[in-house]
Amino acid sequence: MNPAKQKKVASPLGRFVTTLIVILVAFFLLSAFVAQIYYIPTGSMENTLLVGDYVLLNKLAYRFKKPQPGEIVALKYPLNPSKTIIKRCLATEGQTVEIVDKVIYTDGNIFRDPAGVKFIDKFIKPGIYSRRDNFGPQQVPMDALFVLGDNRDDSEDSRDFGCMDKNGLKGKISLILFSWKPDPRAPKLRSPYILPLIEIFFYNLYHLPDRVRWNRILSRV
Numbered sequence: 001m002n003p004a005k006q007k008k009v010a011s012p013l014g015r016f017v018t019t020l021i022v023i024l025v026a027f028f029l030l031s032a033f034v035a036q037i038y039y040i041p042t043g044s045m046e047n048t049l050l051v052g053d054y055v056l057l058n059k060l061a062y063r064f065k066k067p068q069p070g071e072i073v074a075l076k077y078p079l080n081p082s083k084t085i086i087k088r089c090l091a092t093e094g095q096t097v098e099i100v101d102k103v104i105y106t107d108g109n110i111f112r113d114p115a116g117v118k119f120i121d122k123f124i125k126p127g128i129y130s131r132r133d134n135f136g137p138q139q140v141p142m143d144a145l146f147v148l149g150d151n152r153d154d155s156e157d158s159r160d161f162g163c164m165d166k167n168g169l170k171g172k173i174s175l176i177l178f179s180w181k182p183d184p185r186a187p188k189l190r191s192p193y194i195l196p197l198i199e200i201f202f203y204n205l206y207h208l209p210d211r212v213r214w215n216r217i218l219s220r221v
Contacts, residue, residue: 034059037177038074038084044149044156045086048072048116048221052213054178055086055221061172067092067145069106070114072221075147076168078161086173087147087157088114097146098137099159104148105137114150116221121153131159143167175220179213 040053049055049072057074067073067089077083091097091106098104101124104111127134132153140146144163149155158164186207187199204211 036171038086038173040086044151044154045072045088046116046151047118048088048114048150049086049173049176050179050213050216052180052182053176053216054180055173056175056177057171057173059171061174062169067166067169067172069095069111072173073145073147074170074173075145075164076170078164078168081168084170085156087149087155089145090148090158091140091146093140093142093144095146096137096139097135097158099131099133099135102133102152117150117152119153120151135159138163145169173221175218176216177218179216181211181213183207183211 036057036059038055038057040049040051040055043051069089069091071089072086073089074084074086077085090104090111095106096108097106102119104113125133138146140163143166145166146158146163148157148159187196187203189200190196
């Protein structure tokens with residue numbers, strides 16, 4: 001074969017491979033340094049974030065500024081740093097936090113709960129038995145954050161493992177990209193895998209209008 005013709009035949013394939021490599025490298029760089037997508041697996045941030053939400057983590061948000069009270073942040077889980085938790089920042093270094101009968105005070109002022117905050121238990125636990133409803137006062141140490149879940153009665157947060165080190169801060173959550181409602185009736189992946197995969201695909205395709213939370217797509221939090 002003529003070398004010139006061989007070069008022309010190989011050229012489109014070479015360009016495709018090069019483009020694919022560039023796209024993959026760009027994707028991994030973006031995921032590592034700029035932004036990342038997280039799936040919400042628990043209800044600790046209800047009703048602001050729901051199980052099945054896919055949220056965008058902005059990794060550059062706190063590169064040049066500090067987290068502010070009220071912002072939703074992603075941090076390393078202190079009991080297992082390989083995992084990520086998403087909570088609301090209530091107070092930053094130097095501020096004093098106190099919870100009195102479920103009402104939060106920062107520096108002596110009531111912290112106004114955002115619309116998504118909820119309480120599922122009307123019973124108020126005394127401070128001598130639990131720190132859920134009565135806590136502190138406690139001053140947030142330097143380079144630390146006090147964080148809570150918006151589902152105040154069912155969240156593991158700074159009331160349990162203390163203030164969070166800023167070194168574990170991964171970024172800010174401000175956008176829901178997509179939301180997929182859990183369905184306990186949906187088929188599960190099981191051996192021998194091929195048939196269940198087909199079943200899962202067609203089940204989800206059929207129930208797509210019901211399972212997608214259309215009103216949450218691209219909504220800000």
